Amino acid sequence: MNFPKSTDVIIIGGGLVGCSVGYQLAKRGRDVIILEMRNLASGASGRNGGMVTQLDGRDKNKEAILNRLNYTRENNKMLAGLAEELSYDFEYNRCGGIDIACSEEEWxxxxxxxxxxKEVGDEEVILVDKQQLKDLCSLLSDIVWGARYRPTDGTLNPFKLNIGFALAAKKYKAKVFTETKIEKIVIKHGTAIGVETNNGYIQANLIINAANAWAPLLIPEIDILPLRQVAVVTERIPELPVYSFEAIIDRQVIFGSTQQKSGNLLVGGLGTQARKREDHYKEDLSPYEIEGSTAIFNILFKGLGDVNIIRSWAGTMAFTADGLPCIGPIPQIQGLYIVAGFSNGMAFAPIIGKLVAEDLTQGKPSITLKPFNPERFYNKKISWPDSYNYTVLAEFLERK
Amino acid sequence: MEEVMVVGGGPAGLCAAIESARYGVKVILIDENDMPGGQLFKQIHRFFGSAQHRAGIRGYDIGNSLLSESEKLGVRVLLNTVVWGIFQDNFLGIKTEKETKILQAKKIVVGTGALENPLAFPGWTLPGVMGAGAAQTMMNIQRVLPGKRILMIGSGNVGLIVSYQLLQAGAKVVALVEALPKISGYLVHAAKISRAGVQILTSHTIVKADGKGEVKKAVIAKIDENFKMIKGTEKEIKVDLVCIAVGLRPLDELCWMAGCQFTYIPSLGGFIPLHSRDMETTVSGIYVAGDVSGIEEASTAIEEGKLAGIAIAESLGYISKKEAEEKKELSWESLRELRLGSFGEGRQKTKDLILKQYNSLHKM
Incomplete structure (x- = not known):
């Protein structure tokens, strides 16, 4: 495939969000080119737990809760029919999700x-005590006090969802170029007109930055923070009654899920060392982080001590000052749009792709994208902690 | 911080440990098995070569003498212990039977050896299809005869020697097939099994293994010069074990993880970590020895292990450069001798190539 000189829409980033937006725009007749500096799902999209958690965080703030649930609930509905729509099975399993209290204080x-x-409209959430939790998941250890349980949360295979979107986008004539790094977004007289890449220059009418944690490297006016997380995954284990889950152990936020289809159990987060901003892009991991995440198996579960870990990795997700993504046109610049800043992509990316495409083709999305307006951060300096990890940021936002 | 950690207690690792401990270096040797020695204890045959290379001595005797030497020199041996990672700044993650630990060492020797290549054909996942090395372990270590009627695939030294040992253990080797038009290993081994009545079929391959729940029979056939099966030459043979001896590849995951640079040399088993004459990789302080640095044999692994051990003792200041050079010269000379002749010369050339690539990197 020859490298094109011009197109209608350029999407920067071949992750889940870029491919979701690309698919929806291509389906609506736009000429789309997706440019990815590495490979599809190389960033956070391929390095997460595949957890579909409709309400992450533990904040007690009505507006903030609804700003998430309004979209993630729609996302859940969409996921139900998406495999058929994409003609691609991404192993979606609505197995339920639990947020576990591991101390009396949390309980x-x-x-x-x-x-x-429940009062603010989240009818689905269920409080389960220790016994009920153990009935749900008999593998849990005695560290647990209870949980918030959401039966409609679940897991999916993030690689497959990402690739499913990319393949479906291609069916609508979208083109995907991997190993194509954007050096610069070219702006002339206040209008974004194209991108310089390592493979040459492409002119475009519309440029969408969907590079998530890498987005601020191209548009520094919007302060999105890279946030590195680590995870380990076990060999296949048969019939594991595990849900997508979150917990706080030793004051650190941990997460986990099981890809029920293959039976591998994935956990991460414990022992993730705080790093400075630029170090959050590094995908190497220290032995202490592997040791930390591995320890989760013995702390949170019973009888998994002899299960082998087969892989470990670090990945970089994005974080914003209010925990919500940035979606919309960049102020002061024509033809430049951002869809980035996701820290809970599985629960957002499919529906957001649809809403963005509606916004860009019909001028009006079926659900407003206002809460995500990038203007709220435009040229605002945020005093992030100098050295941080997920736990430090969650405390910073008081959303642990 | 530990001084030296050696990963793998085969001939290479043992000799690296012994050689550095000899000069006072404190060494920890780690092996995932319940006994060190690597493949040596499976090798019940006598070694070839000159007296200096322990010719005429059987593998397990060499193993025993290396074990007692390492014990005398105070090498600390951790058995049933897995090294699950090498990280920046020479950190190692290890898992013992009881716990997971993270250690740091001034120098690391990776002597992890090799893995048998698989061969895929219909029925290759049936119980009763196994690597020749695995069959050798069952037979010579665990004292279990893995089959009674055997089809051996591959006529390299492993295929030939294991065939002979299977015969000695009372099994019948029904046939040995070799895809190439001629025998790959030493003819002296081939002659031995021929005399014992094993038919060696060159330009032949396995078509499939068959059986309900386990191997009951196999089909072999003749192949042409393009390795395509010649129709009509299929022959069914009754066997209960298919042994695969189609080469080895370096067990190099730890070197990849450590960030070592590699080169690709098919005749040495595939990707090989670049290394200096002292067996040091491109990551300073990490050494390789034995099959992981290119598939050869126990005698070369021993010399490479010694080289790494001497070089480590030298760089930690336990012996002078002059003394180290003298000792290393002996091993280099030994390796040159071991790499002579029709089987060795090719290896000498590829080893020289590795050195050249390593040196060109280090001149930059």
Whole structure:
């Protein structure tokens, strides 16, 4: 395939968001080119737990809760029919998700938080005590006090979802170029007119930055923070009654899930060392981080001590100052749009792709994208902690 | 911080440990098995070569003498211990039977050896299809005869020697097939099994293994010069074990993880970590020895291990440069001798190539 000189829409980033937006735009008749500096799903899209968690975080803030649930609930509906729409099975499993309290303090907090959630319109969430939790998942150890349980959360195979979107986009004539790094977005008289890449220059009418954690390297006016997480995955284990889950162990936020189709159990987060901003792009990992994440198996579960870990990795997701993504046109510049800043991509990316395409083709998305307006961060300096990890940031946002 | 950690207690690792401990270096040797010695204890045959290379001595005797030497020199041996990673700044992740630990060493020797190549054909996942090395372990270490009627695939030294040992253990080797038009290993081994009545079929391959739940029979056939099966030459043979001896590849994952640079040399088994004459990789402080640095044999692994051990003792200041040079010269000379002749010369050339690539990197 020859490298093109011009197109209608350029999407920067071949991750889940870029491919989701690319698919929806191509389906609506736009000429789309997706440019990816590495390979599809090389960033956070291929390095996460595949968890579909509709409400991450434990904040007690009505507006913030609804700003997430309004989209993630629609996303869940969409996921149900998406495999058929894409003609691609991405192993979606609505197995349920649990946010586990591992201390009395957390449990007491949950007892207030869950009624609050219900009051503001989150009817699905269920408070389960220790016994009920163990009935749900008999593998859990005695560290648990109870959980917030959401039966409609689940897991999926993030690689397959990413690739499913890319293949479907190609069916609508979208082109995907991997190993194509954007050196620069070219702006002339206040209008974005094209991109310089390592493979040459492409002119475009519209440029969409969907590079998530890498987005601020091209548009520094919007402060999106890279956030490195680590994970380890076990060999296949048969019939594991595990859900997508989150917990706090030793004051650190941990996460995990199981790809039920293959039976591998994935966990991460414990022992992730705080690093400076530029170090959050590094995908190497220290033995202490592997040791930390591996320890989760013995802390949170019973009887998994002899299960082998077969892979470990680090990946970089994005974080914003209010935990919500940035979606919309960049102020002051024509033809430049951003869809980045996701820290919970599986629960957002499919629906967001649809809404963005509606916004860009019909001028009006079926659900407003206002809460994500990038203007809220435009040229605002945020005093992020100098050295951080997920836990430090969650405390920074008081969303742990 | 530890001084030296040696990963793998085969001939290469043992000799690296012994040689550095000899000069006072504190060494920890790690092996995932319940006994060090690597493949040596499976090798019940006598070694070839000159007296200096322990010719005429059987592998397990060499193993025993290396073990007692390492013990005398105070090498600390951790058995049933897996090294699960090498990280920046020479950190190692290890898992013992009881716990997971992270250690740091001034120098690391990777002597992890090799892995048998698989061969895929219909029925290759049936119980009763196994690597020749695995069959040798069952037979010579665990004292279990893995089959009674055997089809051996591959006429390299492993295929020939294991065939002979299977015969000695009372099994019948029904046939040995070799895809190439001639026998790959030493003819002296081939002659031995021929005399014992094993038919060696060159330009032949396995078509499939068959059986309900386990191997009951296999089909072999003749192949042409393009390795395509010649129709009509299929022959069914009754066997209960298919042994695969189609070469080895370096067990090099730890070197990849450590960030070592590699080169690709098919005749040495594939990707090989570049290394200096002292067996040091492109990552300073990480050494390789034995099959992981290119598939050869136990006698070369021993010399490479010694080289790494001497070089480590030298760089840690336990012996002078002059003394080290003298000792290393002996091993280099030994390796030159071991790499002579029709089987060795090719290896000498490829080893020289590795050195050239390593040196060109280090001149930059």
């Amino acid at each position: 007491e907090y949950f007892k207030k938080l869950v009624p609050f959630q």
